[in-house]
Amino acid sequence: MVALARRTLRYEWRRFLPAMVAVSLASLLLLLQGSLVLGIFGSASVYVTGSTADIWMGYPGTQSVDQGRSIDPDAATLIEMEPEAMRVEPFIWFDGDWRGPTRTGGVSVFVSGIDARPDGLMFSKVLSPALRAKLQTPDAVVVDRAELGKLGASVGSSAYIDGERVHVVGIGSGLRALGGVNVLASLDTAQRLNVDSDHPGWPTYVVAQLRHPEQAKAVAARLNQRQGGGPHQAWSATAFARRSTLFWLFDTGAGAGVLFLAGVVFLVGAAITSQTLVAAVFGSIREYATLNALGVGLGALRWVVLEQAFWVGAAGLVVAAISGLVVISIARLRDIPVVFDASLWVACSVAVMALAMLSGLVALRSLQRADPAELLR
Amino acid sequence: MTGQSDMSALEAHGVAKAFLSGRIRTMVLDAITLRINSGELTLIAGPSGCGKSTLLSILSGLQRPDSGRVFALGQELGTLDLSALEGFRLRHTGFVFQGFDLFPALQVSEQVELPLQYMGLSKSEVRARANDALDEVGMSSRRHLRPIELSGGEKQRVAIARALAKRPDLLFADEPTSSLDAANGQVVIDMLHDIAHRHGTTVLCVSHDPRLIEHADRVLQMEDGRILDDERITQTKRNPERSSVP
Numbered sequence: 001m002v003a004l005a006r007r008t009l010r011y012e013w014r015r016f017l018p019a020m021v022a023v024s025l026a027s028l029l030l031l032l033q034g035s036l037v038l039g040i041f042g043s044a045s046v047y048v049t050g051s052t053a054d055i056w057m058g059y060p061g062t063q064s065v066d067q068g069r070s071i072d073p074d075a076a077t078l079i080e081m082e083p084e085a086m087r088v089e090p091f092i093w094f095d096g097d098w099r100g101p102t103r104t105g106g107v108s109v110f111v112s113g114i115d116a117r118p119d120g121l122m123f124s125k126v127l128s129p130a131l132r133a134k135l136q137t138p139d140a141v142v143v144d145r146a147e148l149g150k151l152g153a154s155v156g157s158s159a160y161i162d163g164e165r166v167h168v169v170g171i172g173s174g175l176r177a178l179g180g181v182n183v184l185a186s187l188d189t190a191q192r193l194n195v196d197s198d199h200p201g202w203p204t205y206v207v208a209q210l211r212h213p214e215q216a217k218a219v220a221a222r223l224n225q226r227q228g229g230g231p232h233q234a235w236s237a238t239a240f241a242r243r244s245t246l247f248w249l250f251d252t253g254a255g256a257g258v259l260f261l262a263g264v265v266f267l268v269g270a271a272i273t274s275q276t277l278v279a280a281v282f283g284s285i286r287e288y289a290t291l292n293a294l295g296v297g298l299g300a301l302r303w304v305v306l307e308q309a310f311w312v313g314a315a316g317l318v319v320a321a322i323s324g325l326v327v328i329s330i331a332r333l334r335d336i337p338v339v340f341d342a343s344l345w346v347a348c349s350v351a352v353m354a355l356a357m358l359s360g361l362v363a364l365r366s367l368q369r370a371d372p373a374e375l376l377r
Numbered sequence: 378m379t380g381q382s383d384m385s386a387l388e389a390h391g392v393a394k395a396f397l398s399g400r401i402r403t404m405v406l407d408a409i410t411l412r413i414n415s416g417e418l419t420l421i422a423g424p425s426g427c428g429k430s431t432l433l434s435i436l437s438g439l440q441r442p443d444s445g446r447v448f449a450l451g452q453e454l455g456t457l458d459l460s461a462l463e464g465f466r467l468r469h470t471g472f473v474f475q476g477f478d479l480f481p482a483l484q485v486s487e488q489v490e491l492p493l494q495y496m497g498l499s500k501s502e503v504r505a506r507a508n509d510a511l512d513e514v515g516m517s518s519r520r521h522l523r524p525i526e527l528s529g530g531e532k533q534r535v536a537i538a539r540a541l542a543k544r545p546d547l548l549f550a551d552e553p554t555s556s557l558d559a560a561n562g563q564v565v566i567d568m569l570h571d572i573a574h575r576h577g578t579t580v581l582c583v584s585h586d587p588r589l590i591e592h593a594d595r596v597l598q599m600e601d602g603r604i605l606d607d608e609r610i611t612q613t614k615r616n617p618e619r620s621s622v623p
Binding site: 001002004007008010011012284286287289290291292293294295296297298299300372373375376 | 430431433434437439440459460463464465466467468470471472474475476478479480481482483487490491492494495496500523539540543551583
């Protein structure tokens with residue numbers, strides 16, 4: 001079979017190049033924008049994604065990790081009664097005021113009090129065993145290396161949180177937060193720093209590791225059912241991370257901004273792509289008209305144009321995917337918060353193929369000019 | 378359904394066509410009635426703008442007349458909708474145009490196979506028909522070349538093979554020699570004549586090329602949208618006597 005669409009694309013690639021470039025730039029923009037937004041707002045859930053806890057229990061209705069309120073430590077008992085629970089530990093979270101050793105003024109910080117033992121769940125993915133060990137010394141804190149400048153601190157320096165003295169004993173990475181700076185401490189240190197609270201020792205969350213992590217959703221549902229609308233609510237880690245990211249995405253208006261920008265990128269991409277395809281159809285209009293004269297229906301010719309649009313979209317996507325991977329890798333090396341998210345890539349691919357096919361549909365109109373009677377004039 | 382004579386492959390009854398240019402209405406075809414016999418090469422000749430191409434496009438179903446009726450192979454074309462008309466052209470007609478209109482991306486053999494694909498033929502049948510047609514126009518050895526590698530005469534031979542491979546009952550050619558030099562023009566004329574006589578195809582050709590006249594079985598002279606003269610060219614007249622048939 002003669003694959004007219006593909007043969008023409010390959011042979012006359014220069015004619016289709018602007019469309020492929022437009023599609024690949026549009027998809028690259030969508031991808032990077034999405035990866036960046038998920039990266040930035042994903043840091044709202046770094047507490048969840050950086051830890052190995054499968055179940056999170058906190059104040060009912062909490063919309064994001066950083067919106068947590070203290071809960072009764074008895075919540076831990078409830079989880080401990082759950083046969084699936086393997087390890088249960090408290091997590092203290094509160095915001096504080098940092099005063100560094102240099103002239104950096106006050107900086108809002110989020111203090112995380114974690115079980116700093118080697119097998120602790122919190123931040124187990126981002127804290128090295130060495131850093132965990134250092135955290136166990138009294139008044140020790142760890143911060144992200146990218147925040148040192150903001151805090152005016154360095155390893156070994158001292159500072160004050162809510163007037164209480166702390167020592168920076170180490171720096172980590174992947175700890176950046178939204179709206180403030182994450183400061184990690186042991187549960188004991190955090191309890192001592194939490195001077196503004198009526199219950200400094202009460203946890204903000206109780207987290208648990210399950211024997212079968214895939215059961216998290218069911219266990220969370222069971223816990224919520226068991227306490228029957230009590231003073232706690234349980235979420236699976238995945239659900240809570242997603243809840244936190246979405247809260248920030250839409251609470252800050254960034255979600256609407258992203259959708260708006262995506263719409264603009266989509267329209268610009270579709271405009272360029274469709275015009276290029278229209279030009280390509282015009283370039284072959286006499287040949288199409290000849291085929292039509294020979295009895296090949298306009299319907300069949302439309303499929304040729306749509307197939308070309310499909311391949312233009314697919315080629316643009318491949319280029320965008322490769323360059324996207326390169327750019328994301330570079331961004332990660334430079335501590336720019338970008339996330340490689342499979343569902344985002346699928347969504348972008350669908351959007352870009354829709355863009356290509358829409359452009360193809362627009363270009364179909366120019367096929368009407370393939371009037372074989374014109375060949376006789 | 379037809380009202381058509383047995384010998385006629387094509388018939389026009391009172392076919393008229395006018396074009397509007399601004400407010401000016403120009404009559405291109407003025408109530409033309411004619412019959413084209415099957416298995417013959419019929420030439421419509423006449424000066425530029427006399428309406429011969431418009432007549433060809435109406436007789437081949439590419440365009441509809443303002444008034445009058447056209448019968449092709451017994452089928453009244455005016456009763457067919459667009460897709461039925463496309464289907465009719467697919468099954469029964471071949472076209473050769475002045476500009477060759479080959480796809481730059483396709484090789485010679487693919488140019489010929491492409492329209493056959495849409496006829497519902499098997500792969501092997503498509504291949505066989507394309508090979509036969511290319512053999513017939515002497516282009517088999519160049520089957521893997523692209524249009525850019527062919528001369529004008531070769532391109533027109535490929536265009537003829539593309540039309541011929543469909544094994545059409547009706548073959549329409551519009552100024553098939555006007556872009557060609559004398560030698561290539563002669564080759565094309567001979568092929569069209571051969572196709573009519575060997576395959577029994579009705580070949581209707583529009584041209585102002587006087588070289589074609591002596592190869593035609595019949596010549597219709599047109600001027601100002603009317604047929605002024607209808608001549609049958611006899612074998613003896615071809616070299617060089619000629620008799621006029623009213």
